[in-house]
Amino acid sequence: MSEALIADDHAVFLDALSAVLSSEGWAVIKATTVEDAVAAVSERQPEVCLIDRHFAAGRDGLGAVRDLIAVAPRTKVVILSGDGNTDSIMQAMSAGAAGYVHKTRSVAVLKRTIERVLRGEVVVEVPAGPAIQPQLARQRDALRLVRCLTVRERQCLELLVAGQDTAAMVRSLGVSAATVRTHVQALLTKLGAHSRLEAAAFAVRHGLLDDRVGRDLAGGYARLARTVLAERPAAQV
Numbered sequence: 276m277s278e279a280l281i282a283d284d285h286a287v288f289l290d291a292l293s294a295v296l297s298s299e300g301w302a303v304i305k306a307t308t309v310e311d312a313v314a315a316v317s318e319r320q321p322e323v324c325l326i327d328r329h330f331a332a333g334r335d336g337l338g339a340v341r342d343l344i345a346v347a348p349r350t351k352v353v354i355l356s357g358d359g360n361t362d363s364i365m366q367a368m369s370a371g372a373a374g375y376v377h378k379t380r381s382v383a384v385l386k387r388t389i390e391r392v393l394r395g396e397v398v399v400e401v402p403a404g405p406a407i408q409p410q411l412a413r414q415r416d417a418l419r420l421v422r423c424l425t426v427r428e429r430q431c432l433e434l435l436v437a438g439q440d441t442a443a444m445v446r447s448l449g450v451s452a453a454t455v456r457t458h459v460q461a462l463l464t465k466l467g468a469h470s471r472l473e474a475a476a477f478a479v480r481h482g483l484l485d486d487r488v489g490r491d492l493a494g495g496y497a498r499l500a501r502t503v504l505a506e507r508p509a510a511q512v
Contacts, residue, residue: 276300276301276302277300277301277302277321277322278301278302278303278304278319278321278322279296279301279302279303279304279321279322279323279324279325279389280303280304280305280306280312280315280316280319280321280323280324280325280326280350281293281296281303281304281305281306281324281325281326282305282306282307282308282309282311282312282324282325282326282327282336283307283325283326283327283355284307284308284327284330284331285327286307288378289305289307292325292385293305295382295386299386304319304321308330308334309326309330309334309335309336309338309339312324312326312339312343313339313342313343313346316343316346316347316350317346317347320347320349320350321347321350322349322350322351322393323350323351323352323353323389323392323393324343324347324350324351324352324353325353325355325385325389326339326340326343326352326353326354326355327354327355327356328354328355328356328357328358328363329356329357329358336354336355336356337354337363337366337367337370337372340352340354340367340370340371340372341370341371344370344371351373351374351389351392351393352371352372352373352374353372353373353374353375353376353388353389353392353398354367354372354374354375354376355376355378355385356375356376356377356378357377357378357379358377363375364399364401368397368399373392373396373397373398374388374389374391374392374397374398374399374400375398375399375400375401376388376398376399376400376401377400377401377402379402380400380401380402384400385400388400421466421478423465424462424465424466425458425461427448427458428458428461428462428465429462430448431444431448431455431458431459431462432462432474432475432478434447434448435459435471435474435475435478436475436478436479441455441456441459444459459471462474
């Protein structure tokens with residue numbers, strides 16, 4: 276039987292949603308705190324984790340997304356929230372959440388969201404106006420592309436944004452220049468970028484790299500933008 280974890284500190288909502296998913300054949304695990312949710316996901320490795328945005332004592336479900344994915348990489352994390360602003364959605368998606376569902380959406384929408392994220396889609400279901408939809412669509416597309424990168428290709432993307440040229444990447448990764456060029460060409464192709472600079476700009480614009488890397492990117496990105504190498508077309512990586 277498939278397992279789903281629901282984390283919410285509102286007992287009525289938690290019990291109601293648990294009953295709905297149980298009736299659909301899910302084995303439901305409940306958590307009322309962020310800490311309990313992370314511990315339970317680590318132990319049980321459920322197929323999906325539905326976690327509230329806001330908890331008591333100022334805890335934020337968004338801040339737990341990376342922790343949940345770290346302890347259970349195959350678990351699809353879906354944020355449930357009454358907050359539908361663009362920044363929150365982008366933050367959740369950039370952290371690795373597979374879905375973001377506004378609490379005003381129907382149970383049928385939530386069930387479809389679970390089905391879709393389990394198929395590998397990135398889903399946002401909020402009562403957004405026309406202006407927000409194109410931005411969300413672009414962010415979803417960007418996340419789909421970057422999630423196609425291999426671990427080594429993602430490392431190369433991080434180093435590109437940090438301003439490293441091929442020689443520096445060789446030293447950082449401990450591989451040959453030919454291998455670096457192969458990985459860079461592959462990530463450019465997957466991202467649809469025509470140059471290293473374009474790939475780096477794409478990653479920065481959509482917040483595709485984690486916070487640890489992001490804190491050091493501004494200076495590196497500026498260095499990359501000044502290099503002749505960054506301006507070369509993809510065929511000359």
